[in-house]
Amino acid sequence: MPKKTYFHLSEEKRGRIFDAALQEFATHSFSEASINQIIKNADIPKGSFYQYFANKEDLYLYLLETVANEFAEPLKHEQEISQEADVFEVIKLTTREFFELEHIKPEYIEIRMRMEVDTNEFIKKIRKASAERYTKLIERDKERGLIKPDADAEIIVNMISSFSLNEYYRNKPDVQGYLKKLDEAINMIKEGVTVGQDKEIGKPGRSNNDSRG
Amino acid sequence: MPKKTYFHLSEEKRGRIFDAALQEFATHSFSEASINQIIKNADIPKGSFYQYFANKEDLYLYLLETVANEFAEPLKHEQEISQEADVFEVIKLTTREFFELEHIKPEYIEIRMRMEVDTNEFIKKIRKASAERYTKLIERDKERGLIKPDADAEIIVNMISSFSLNEYYRNKPDVQGYLKKLDEAINMIKEGVTVGQDKEIGKPGRSNNDSRG
Amino acid sequence: MPKKTYFHLSEEKRGRIFDAALQEFATHSFSEASINQIIKNADIPKGSFYQYFANKEDLYLYLLETVANEFAEPLKHEQEISQEADVFEVIKLTTREFFELEHIKPEYIEIRMRMEVDTNEFIKKIRKASAERYTKLIERDKERGLIKPDADAEIIVNMISSFSLNEYYRNKPDVQGYLKKLDEAINMIKEGVTVGQDKEIGKPGRSNNDSRG
Amino acid sequence: MPKKTYFHLSEEKRGRIFDAALQEFATHSFSEASINQIIKNADIPKGSFYQYFANKEDLYLYLLETVANEFAEPLKHEQEISQEADVFEVIKLTTREFFELEHIKPEYIEIRMRMEVDTNEFIKKIRKASAERYTKLIERDKERGLIKPDADAEIIVNMISSFSLNEYYRNKPDVQGYLKKLDEAINMIKEGVTVGQDKEIGKPGRSNNDSRG
DNA sequence: TATGAATGAGGGTTCATTCAT
DNA sequence: AATGAATGAACCCTCATTCAT
Numbered sequence: 001m002p003k004k005t006y007f008h009l010s011e012e013k014r015g016r017i018f019d020a021a022l023q024e025f026a027t028h029s030f031s032e033a034s035i036n037q038i039i040k041n042a043d044i045p046k047g048s049f050y051q052y053f054a055n056k057e058d059l060y061l062y063l064l065e066t067v068a069n070e071f072a073e074p075l076k077h078e079q080e081i082s083q084e085a086d087v088f089e090v091i092k093l094t095t096r097e098f099f100e101l102e103h104i105k106p107e108y109i110e111i112r113m114r115m116e117v118d119t120n121e122f123i124k125k126i127r128k129a130s131a132e133r134y135t136k137l138i139e140r141d142k143e144r145g146l147i148k149p150d151a152d153a154e155i156i157v158n159m160i161s162s163f164s165l166n167e168y169y170r171n172k173p174d175v176q177g178y179l180k181k182l183d184e185a186i187n188m189i190k191e192g193v194t195v196g197q198d199k200e201i202g203k204p205g206r207s208n209n210d211s212r213g
Numbered sequence: 214m215p216k217k218t219y220f221h222l223s224e225e226k227r228g229r230i231f232d233a234a235l236q237e238f239a240t241h242s243f244s245e246a247s248i249n250q251i252i253k254n255a256d257i258p259k260g261s262f263y264q265y266f267a268n269k270e271d272l273y274l275y276l277l278e279t280v281a282n283e284f285a286e287p288l289k290h291e292q293e294i295s296q297e298a299d300v301f302e303v304i305k306l307t308t309r310e311f312f313e314l315e316h317i318k319p320e321y322i323e324i325r326m327r328m329e330v331d332t333n334e335f336i337k338k339i340r341k342a343s344a345e346r347y348t349k350l351i352e353r354d355k356e357r358g359l360i361k362p363d364a365d366a367e368i369i370v371n372m373i374s375s376f377s378l379n380e381y382y383r384n385k386p387d388v389q390g391y392l393k394k395l396d397e398a399i400n401m402i403k404e405g406v407t408v409g410q411d412k413e414i415g416k417p418g419r420s421n422n423d424s425r426g
Numbered sequence: 427m428p429k430k431t432y433f434h435l436s437e438e439k440r441g442r443i444f445d446a447a448l449q450e451f452a453t454h455s456f457s458e459a460s461i462n463q464i465i466k467n468a469d470i471p472k473g474s475f476y477q478y479f480a481n482k483e484d485l486y487l488y489l490l491e492t493v494a495n496e497f498a499e500p501l502k503h504e505q506e507i508s509q510e511a512d513v514f515e516v517i518k519l520t521t522r523e524f525f526e527l528e529h530i531k532p533e534y535i536e537i538r539m540r541m542e543v544d545t546n547e548f549i550k551k552i553r554k555a556s557a558e559r560y561t562k563l564i565e566r567d568k569e570r571g572l573i574k575p576d577a578d579a580e581i582i583v584n585m586i587s588s589f590s591l592n593e594y595y596r597n598k599p600d601v602q603g604y605l606k607k608l609d610e611a612i613n614m615i616k617e618g619v620t621v622g623q624d625k626e627i628g629k630p631g632r633s634n635n636d637s638r639g
Numbered sequence: 640m641p642k643k644t645y646f647h648l649s650e651e652k653r654g655r656i657f658d659a660a661l662q663e664f665a666t667h668s669f670s671e672a673s674i675n676q677i678i679k680n681a682d683i684p685k686g687s688f689y690q691y692f693a694n695k696e697d698l699y700l701y702l703l704e705t706v707a708n709e710f711a712e713p714l715k716h717e718q719e720i721s722q723e724a725d726v727f728e729v730i731k732l733t734t735r736e737f738f739e740l741e742h743i744k745p746e747y748i749e750i751r752m753r754m755e756v757d758t759n760e761f762i763k764k765i766r767k768a769s770a771e772r773y774t775k776l777i778e779r780d781k782e783r784g785l786i787k788p789d790a791d792a793e794i795i796v797n798m799i800s801s802f803s804l805n806e807y808y809r810n811k812p813d814v815q816g817y818l819k820k821l822d823e824a825i826n827m828i829k830e831g832v833t834v835g836q837d838k839e840i841g842k843p844g845r846s847n848n849d850s851r852g
Numbered sequence: 853t854a855t856g857a858a859t860g861a862g863g864g865t866t867c868a869t870t871c872a873t
Numbered sequence: 874a875a876t877g878a879a880t881g882a883a884c885c886c887t888c889a890t891t892c893a894t
Contacts, residue, residue, distance in 0.1 A: 029244070031242070032242065036867070045876050046878090047871090047875060048876070050870080051876095116330075146408060147407060151401060155401070159372060159401070163372045165375075166329065181368055192405030193364040195361055221856095249885085257858090259860070260860060260861090264857060264858070269885065454670075455671065458669075458670040460862085460863075461863080461864060461865090462864085470879090471880050473879065473881055476864095482865095543752060543753065577827060581820055584802060585798060585824050585827070588802050588805040589794075589802065593797060607791070614795065614828055615798075615827055615832055616831050616833045619786050619790040619795060620829045621786060622830075673889095675887090685857090685890095686853095686854060686855045686891095687853085687855070689889095
């Protein structure tokens with residue numbers, strides 16, 4: 001965690017430092033990231049940096065925590081959405097809402113992506129907490145009779161989140177394209193991709209385009 | 214590619230170098246990985262290293278290629294399995310067979326995992342080639358009438374592979390636990406997780422709280 | 427150019443570094459010169475060196491520029507001397523004055539000597555500028571009727587400067603001996619060495635086209 | 640000096656080694672020159688090199704000596720030319736003849752140029768011997784009454800040779816241009832450049848043996 | 853004699869961190 | 874608290890030479 005001097009800084013200066021760090025760690029791994037680059041971009045003296053943070057790792061963890069919290073924090077409308085919609089709708093909608101947040105920077109997702117290969121215990125905890133919000137919704141939806149009771153909630157969440165990150169990373173500037181793919185993926189998990197017997201699909205007279213409704 | 218000197222080495226020595234490199238690159242990104250550490254672990258003089266490899270990148274690419282080939286190479290029974298089974302069975306069975314291969318080391322998967330965040334063009338190619346094997350099977354299964362024609366093959370493959378890597382990485386020493394989760398995930402994609410008959414769920418005008426039920 | 431840190435150094439320390447570098451580059455070509463040797467002789471830590479200079483080339487060019495400026499800078503009395511004396515007197519006198527300058531170190535000439543074989547564009551420019559001062563004087567003296575109009579100014583300057591450097595280099599510690607030889611060489615260029623018609627210059631009634639055979 | 644094994648080599652192979660070394664040392668200073676490059680260009684194994692030469696310096700000195708001897712060796716017609724012509728004609732003519740020699744490679748002159756900054760005692764000796772041929776001719780011409788008795792022979796030779804090397808180096812591919820400038824320079828030394836009484840010598844239509852007198 | 857792998861000192865450079873002002 | 878110079882370990886890589894076969 002930053003030293004208290006960091007929090008005594010003017011918001012403007014603190015922001016400069018934060019943004020510079022964000023950008024550096026979004027584009028470089030921990031050891032590739034350069035303190036020199038950060039202080040240069042933040043336009044602060046080298047000595048000052050060590051007034052604010054104990055060392056490189058201190059800054060890094062602070063960044064991760066901030067980013068993770070951003071992901072973990074329920075969105076404005078999440079509460080009300082959650083009331084009626086199922087977990088899948090919640091994920092779709094909150095993901096959309098997330099990208100519409102003004103203070104969410106593209107770097108956040110890059111860093112979140114890098115967290116995946118991170119073995120740091122602290123990071124693991126953050127990741128787990130983030131997943132828990134959704135596993136809880138899944139359990140609720142099971143009770144609601146919307147989701148098969150024997151479906152493993154954790155697996156569902158992991159599947160969606162790992163795909164989501166990956167896909168974002170590959171589509172990078174094209175958020176709309178990414179959101180569309182995410183929708184498709186979630187739909188597959190919901191409905192399955194096999195043509196068949198389950199779901200009563202295939203039962204005579206019942207198909208995708210059947211007349212019920 | 215290594216120089217020919219490398220291949221003239223005794224199997225024991227070559228193994229020492231390969232393993233040391235494997236371990237280093239499994240636990241560090243390219244720029245974090247240290248040649249010094251590798252030669253120390255392999256117990257070879259610094260000069261010798263450069264007798265075997267042109268430079269750090271040369272070693273790295275060699276490792277990647279080896280790992281990628283290991284993943285890309287069709288397994289013993291893959292051919293015959295593919296004949297009758299659907300793509301999902303193929304994935305399940307080949308993954309199992311893969312882990313039963315004696316020469317597959319845990320580091321292989323770590324490195325494969327790191328490839329995901331790699332922007333190197335060469336790596337991208339490898340990744341793509343690896344995915345293509347399965348997208349083709351999916352297209353085949355669509356024609357067989359096993360998979361919904363409008364399901365995007367690429368998304369399916371990405372979903373499975375990103376989940377697979379991630380899950381392996383988290384379960385690390387427990388391969389059996391990992392394989393079980395992979396099965397479950399694949400089943401979910403196959404069958405879907407929602408309770409219900411239809412597939413119209415989520416379609417515009419049809420929502421969770423529709424009059425059914 | 428050195429970083430500003432270098433110029434903030436105490437004169438003593440800056441001198442130590444400068445002298446060490448001077449000596450190294452006076453006795454070695456660019457690629458032969460060793461930063462390690464320089465910092466050892468200057469007794470500064472390796473890291474400090476790179477606090478003062480961007481890299482080896484930075485130091486080298488700084489040295490060259492310093493040396494070149496020393497050579498290019500008009501001497502105290504050059505201006506007034508130039509007024510009346512011919513180019514040859516100017517060269518003789520300024521060369522003498524140059525060696526009387528206290529801050530001129532023998533290494534300067536060694537480095538200047540090495541510049542002769544340097545193909546670096548920057549060096550070429552310096553060399554050219556240095557020569558131009560004298561070619562201009564020669565052209566002036568042609569107009570004054572002191573020098574034959576068809577004598578190639580550039581050749582004269584090259585002849586004197588290449589001889590001068592060479593001779594200094596060979597006589598090295600004996601500056602007086604060198605100066606004497608330079609005088610003789612210049613006189614030869616002025617008057618020629620062949621036995622002929624001239625050389626009773628100024629004597630009434632004796633000219634080029636006199637009747638002696 | 641090379642080991643005897645070197646001289647036992649086939650002329651073809653020996654030539655390959657010599658040429659490769661020549662090229663390397665013509666384009667690089669001693670420590671910049673790379674044995675690796677030489678054996679690669681000569682297409683011989685590394686171990687073999689050390690069968691032929693004790694070390695890098697051994698090869699270098701051998702090369703220098705060979706080159707120096709080439710410069711020192713009187714040319715075919717030098718003897719007869721020397722009989723009647725003065726030293727300046729001899730220099731002009733032999734320089735021309737030198738460049739017409741088939742076995743003289745451009746690299747010879749580059750290496751000769753590099754010898755100038757060489758402080759090696761052995762090289763100094765070679766250089767001196769080379770100069771001596773001409774100082775002797777000058778002394779002879781003094782006795783012949785062609786050259787002023789008080790002109791220092793060594794200075795004359797140094798002036799011409801230092802200019803010659805320098806000029807060749809700068810004009811490099813243009814040998815004709817270089818030879819013309821050399822002629823001019825020599826003429827200046829002969830006749831002088833100051834306007835005196837004579838000095839129409841050398842002007843078109845007016846030569847040493849003009850009709851005057 | 854021929855070979856080419858083995859060696860390690862040395863090269864230039866970077867960088868997080870400390871410290872004196 | 875603010876500064877920026879000082880530091881040295883670590884980085885990747887090159888190379889002449891030696892040595893075992």
